[in-house]
Amino acid sequence: MLEIKDLHVNVHGKEILKGLSLKVPPGEVHAIMGPNGAGKSTTSYTLAGRAGYEVTSGEIGFHGEDVTALSPEERAARGIFLAFQYPMEIPGVTSMNFLKTAMNSQAKLRGEPELDAAQFLRRVRAAAKELNISEEMLKRPLNVGFSGGEKKRNETLQMALLKPRLAILDEMDSGLDIDAMKLVAEGVNKLRAPDRSFLVITHYQRLLDYITPDVIHILSDGKIVLSGDKSLALQLEEKGYDAVINKAA
Amino acid sequence: MSEETNTLQDLADQKYKYGFVSDIESELAPKGLSEEVIRFISAKKDEPDWLLQYRLDAYRRWLTLEEPAWARLRYPRIDFQDAYYYAAPKSDKDGPKTLDEVDPELLRTYEKLGIPLHEREVLAGVQERKVAVDAVFDSVSVVTTFKKELAKVGVVFCPISEALKTHPDLVRQYLGTVVPATDNFYATLNAAVFSEGSFVYIPPGVRCPMELSTYFRINAAKSGQFERTLIIADKGSHVSYLEGCTAPQRDENQLHAAVVELIAMDDAEIKYSTVQNWYPGDENGKGGIYNFVTKRGDCRGDHSKISWTQVETGSAITWKYPSCILRGDNSVGEFYSIAIANHLQQADTGTKMLHLGKNTTSRIISKGVSAGKAQNTYRGLVSVHAKADGARNFTQCDSLLLGDRCGAHTVPYIQSKNPKAILEHEATTSKISDDQLFYCLSRGIPTEEAVALIVNGFCREVLQQLPMEFAVEAQKLVGISLEGSVG
Numbered sequence: 001m002l003e004i005k006d007l008h009v010n011v012h013g014k015e016i017l018k019g020l021s022l023k024v025p026p027g028e029v030h031a032i033m034g035p036n037g038a039g040k041s042t043t044s045y046t047l048a049g050r051a052g053y054e055v056t057s058g059e060i061g062f063h064g065e066d067v068t069a070l071s072p073e074e075r076a077a078r079g080i081f082l083a084f085q086y087p088m089e090i091p092g093v094t095s096m097n098f099l100k101t102a103m104n105s106q107a108k109l110r111g112e113p114e115l116d117a118a119q120f121l122r123r124v125r126a127a128a129k130e131l132n133i134s135e136e137m138l139k140r141p142l143n144v145g146f147s148g149g150e151k152k153r154n155e156t157l158q159m160a161l162l163k164p165r166l167a168i169l170d171e172m173d174s175g176l177d178i179d180a181m182k183l184v185a186e187g188v189n190k191l192r193a194p195d196r197s198f199l200v201i202t203h204y205q206r207l208l209d210y211i212t213p214d215v216i217h218i219l220s221d222g223k224i225v226l227s228g229d230k231s232l233a234l235q236l237e238e239k240g241y242d243a244v245i246n247k248a249a
Numbered sequence: 250m251s252e253e254t255n256t257l258q259d260l261a262d263q264k265y266k267y268g269f270v271s272d273i274e275s276e277l278a279p280k281g282l283s284e285e286v287i288r289f290i291s292a293k294k295d296e297p298d299w300l301l302q303y304r305l306d307a308y309r310r311w312l313t314l315e316e317p318a319w320a321r322l323r324y325p326r327i328d329f330q331d332a333y334y335y336a337a338p339k340s341d342k343d344g345p346k347t348l349d350e351v352d353p354e355l356l357r358t359y360e361k362l363g364i365p366l367h368e369r370e371v372l373a374g375v376q377e378r379k380v381a382v383d384a385v386f387d388s389v390s391v392v393t394t395f396k397k398e399l400a401k402v403g404v405v406f407c408p409i410s411e412a413l414k415t416h417p418d419l420v421r422q423y424l425g426t427v428v429p430a431t432d433n434f435y436a437t438l439n440a441a442v443f444s445e446g447s448f449v450y451i452p453p454g455v456r457c458p459m460e461l462s463t464y465f466r467i468n469a470a471k472s473g474q475f476e477r478t479l480i481i482a483d484k485g486s487h488v489s490y491l492e493g494c495t496a497p498q499r500d501e502n503q504l505h506a507a508v509v510e511l512i513a514m515d516d517a518e519i520k521y522s523t524v525q526n527w528y529p530g531d532e533n534g535k536g537g538i539y540n541f542v543t544k545r546g547d548c549r550g551d552h553s554k555i556s557w558t559q560v561e562t563g564s565a566i567t568w569k570y571p572s573c574i575l576r577g578d579n580s581v582g583e584f585y586s587i588a589i590a591n592h593l594q595q596a597d598t599g600t601k602m603l604h605l606g607k608n609t610t611s612r613i614i615s616k617g618v619s620a621g622k623a624q625n626t627y628r629g630l631v632s633v634h635a636k637a638d639g640a641r642n643f644t645q646c647d648s649l650l651l652g653d654r655c656g657a658h659t660v661p662y663i664q665s666k667n668p669k670a671i672l673e674h675e676a677t678t679s680k681i682s683d684d685q686l687f688y689c690l691s692r693g694i695p696t697e698e699a700v701a702l703i704v705n706g707f708c709r710e711v712l713q714q715l716p717m718e719f720a721v722e723a724q725k726l727v728g729i730s731l732e733g734s735v736g
């Protein structure tokens with residue numbers, strides 16, 4: 001359960017989130033839509049604990065715990081995962097090595113034993129296969145020279161292996177062709193589980209055709225201005241943000 | 250500066266792991282440097298007269314030389330009279346013959362350092378392999394393992410003082426032929442006072458059946474170490490050699506001035522790897538080893554190859570340019586380097602590739618990592634002789650800066666007297682970006698590990714060159730030497 005209460009966030013001294021409240025119960029998929037610059041990526045970075053995203057008031061509750069003051073790695077260990085709008089390249093570090101380091105670090109932070117090499121390989125291979133990620137790609141430096149679609153598939157692979165309790169997908173569909181989007185959406189759908197929730201940030205109805213949300217929120221100027229079921233996305237598609245937001249106001 | 254760089258700067262300080270002092274009684278030469286001290290060292294080693302003369306000639310020449318000042322290094326004048334030039338464990342009177350005879354305190358020291366002073370196979374990944382070790386403690390070799398097994402295939406691997414007795418002609422034939430006693434201030438000093446190092450001879454056609462390695466340990470206070478290593482790979486032979494070094498944490502600076510000479514005959518190959526982890530001094534720049542080293546390889550034969558790989562993480566000051574003289578036609582020289590400087594460390598390191606023979610090729614890959622207030626300079630020379638038709642060089646120098654108070658400098662010299670030579674040079678300077686770091690953090694990888702991961706990625710091309718047995722250790726070392734760094 002994610003429970004954000006009246007969150008105010010400053011970035012470089014400027015208030016970007018201005019009283020954002022949001023509840024995502026376990027097992028549910030919530031979508032966030034909203035115009036450019038509304039604060040969607042800011043929300044996702046704040047949830048992941050990025051330095052420089054200063055919470056001036058409000059609270060982020062996660063499974064009954066206030067995680068507002070926790071470091072990003074502690075949040076990751078508690079099961080918060082962010083699929084980046086623009087995944088980073090890390091030269092010289094293979095995807096395989098990165099995955100192993102991440103999984104072992106999280107295990108360590110949780111006080112669990114590390115995976116042995118054979119177990120790890122089995123899991124990675126199985127998950128990679130489902131996402132159509134080749135062995136060769138796993139041996140390449142992380143995201144370096146990957147196409148947009150490959151990067152997003154790689155984010156999905158990390159998500160599948162890290163098994164988060166909350167996955168935040170920031171514009172998972174940007175830059176993807178139809179086939180790649182289906183593949184990523186399928187990957188997400190397979191991970192849907194009663195104890196896992198999703199926050200899907202997108203601009204387009206199209207992604208929500210594949211990942212059906214339980215609730216859609218519209219974020220505008222740092223606040224949720226409207227929430228509704230998936231028909232909201234259709235209205236937006238038809239009338240645009242201005243009309244829908246103004247009608248709500 | 251961004252928030253994440255700030256957290257980088259707050260990384261806790263991890264103390265140098267090898268900074269302990271072993272409680273071993275030493276026999277010392279009289280303090281300071283004089284003909285008397287040189288005679289003392291030579292007598293201790295029971296050396297032939299020609300070598301004593303060699304030392305004395307070098308000493309007299311050294312007295313006329315000035316300390317070089319062209320490197321980008323700042324340090325107070327070294328008082329060469331305020332050091333001991335010879336220190337040996339007392340228990341090691343005539344030098345032990347077998348492992349059982351070694352002082353247990355010395356064995357414990359090496360165990361603490363994680364160095365296998367036994368004749369079992371070492372576990373490296375899934376494969377078990379043997380590594381022969383020559384353990385040099387201050388000015389003497391404590392023990393050399395696997396000597397008998399190596400002798401079966403004709404490989405000589407022993408302390409150079411022992412080789413002077415068992416293979417005097419070989420030593421006399423090759424010593425000083427790559428780095429002459431007149432070469433430079435520190436090499437001349439070394440020629441005068443060198444005390445121990447390893448000697449390796451691989452006979453024609455032999456592929457050395459195991460990794461050879463020497464571990465240098467400085468223990469005694471106020472002492473310098475003047476290692477001398479000589480490796481000869483005869484026609485068609487092959488050897489891979491690794492050098493490791495550590496020293497206790499002391500407030501004063503200690504001098505290590507080594508000379509390493511490699512000779513590769515026709516079709517021979519020498520792979521020389523170094524993991525240099527001398528005490529770097531504390532975060533305020535107090536103490537640490539001054540490392541002034543002359544390393545040079547001579548590709549004397551056609552189709553010979555010499556490959557240097559170095560991981561330089563320690564020392565307060567590093568002054569070191571492992572070089573290749575590409576004399577034989579079609580010979581190959583390689584230099585793979587990682588130089589990490591943290592806190593107030595200063596490194597001025599690089600290589601010289603001298604193309605004399607036809608169709609000679611060289612490859613230089615240098616990865617410099619600077620953190621804290623450290624200064625890290627790559628200094629390299631690629632020189633092509635007029636007759637070196639078909640010479641080729643590829644140089645790549647990459648610098649990574651952690652924080653904004655450190656410096657990276659690249660000084661490549663190119664001299665080509667052959668218009669047809671093909672010389673390529675690439676250089677980059679980068680920083681760890683906040684985005685990269687946050688990406689790692691968001692996956693649950695804590696800052697220190699994230700930095701180590703990214704830096705290891707940056708150094709990958711060089712780390713891959715290390716023998717498997719040492720690659721894992723070196724990767725850990727890269728992480729450790731940056732801890733408490735980025736400030």
Ligand SMILES: Nc1ncnc2c1ncn2[C@@H]1O[C@H](COP(=O)(O)OP(=O)(O)OP(=O)(O)O)[C@@H](O)[C@H]1O
Nearest residue numbers: 011012014016034035036037038039040041042043
């Ligand atoms: N580092 C920063 N410095 C200054 N302003 C910032 C910074 N990061 C974000 N902002 C500002 O915060 C506002 C919200 O940005 P954010 O990236 O969260 O929007 P978004 O809803 O994700 O937009 P998009 O749909 O374009 O991805 C924008 O006005 C942006 O310029």
Ligand SMILES: [Mg+2]
Nearest residue numbers: 040041042085
């Ligand atoms: Mg965005």
